[in-house]
Amino acid sequence: MIDLFRRTAVAALILLPLLSCAADSQRQAEVGRLGADVMPFSLKATTHIFTKTAEGGIQRVVAKSTTDTPQVTYVREHLHEIQAQFLKGDFSGPTHIHGSEMPGLTELKTAKPGQIAIAYKDVVGGAELRFSTTNVRLVEALHTWFDAQLSDHGADAMAGHHHHGHQDISAP
Secondary structure (H helix, E strand, O other): OHHHHHHHHHHHHHHHHHHHHHHHHHHHHHHHHHHHHHOOOOOOOEEEEEEEEOOEEEEEEEEOOOOOHHHHHHHHHHHHHHHHHHHOOOOHHHHHHHOOOOOOHHHHHOOOOOOOEEEEEEEOOEEEEEEEOOOHHHHHHHHHHHHHHHHHHHHHEEEOOOOOOOOOOEOO
């Protein structure tokens, strides 16, 4: 009986990570499919970079090839659009792509106008949105939301590192 328990436990330890990877891959494929409904650029031709800051965070999207002018243009247009939507409290794009249960999203939707500042900026190969707030609950929601996006976008996203202004690679 103990031997059967040990074998089952060992099998679970081996198989659970594999099942989790399959679920992650399925989730990422679904996010990629739904993302095409909202984002005009190719996920495979771009990288999302999510950098947490003390005031919120920076969402940067850049073309993998900075000379891919159409992708750079699509990224910039899209980030301008979602900046305007987010400032109005409209998070329908992320809701469509990631689902209404996306971690952090419910809290962000409850923010009152002006509670979260969202600044747009062109950068080499794309653009970024800088989210900032003095509300600790909303900073935590932004961080949670960034973590969820990192998970959902998989290989097409990465965590950034903020170095107090040293990450600035603005477009000329």
